[in-house]
Amino acid sequence: VNAQDVVAKAKAEGANWDEAQWKDAFKDMFKAAAPMFDYMKEMEKKMKDAESGDDAAKIAAAAEIMKEAEAKQKEFEPLSKAFEEFSNIAEKNPVAKKLMEDKAFEQEMKKEFNLPEEMF
Numbered sequence: 001v002n003a004q005d006v007v008a009k010a011k012a013e014g015a016n017w018d019e020a021q022w023k024d025a026f027k028d029m030f031k032a033a034a035p036m037f038d039y040m041k042e043m044e045k046k047m048k049d050a051e052s053g054d055d056a057a058k059i060a061a062a063a064e065i066m067k068e069a070e071a072k073q074k075e076f077e078p079l080s081k082a083f084e085e086f087s088n089i090a091e092k093n094p095v096a097k098k099l100m101e102d103k104a105f106e107q108e109m110k111k112e113f114n115l116p117e118e119m120f
Helices: 003-016 020-050 054-090 094-100 103-112
Strands: none
Touching: 003 020, 003 054, 020 054, 020 094, 020 103, 054 094
């Protein structure tokens, strides 16, 4: 799934979508963003692992993580922008906005995409 394609489709057709179509669009967007979410979880784990070391190890790990994150940020920038644009489109649509505020749908997405609680 390509994030830019989901955004283009939401722009073109989203105003006419029902709840099921918006749910599919959210799921497609999250599928497209999966590599970014996986990376965020990986970084979180690295930070937790680094906390168990001494100060020098923590500083070295943090420096390595920051360097890696900077490189990844450039890689994920188009995906991040598409995700943000999709969110902005969804916010302006009453059907999509209702889904964004639906706790049951939020839990379903967290479970389906193995997202951390802090994600929302």
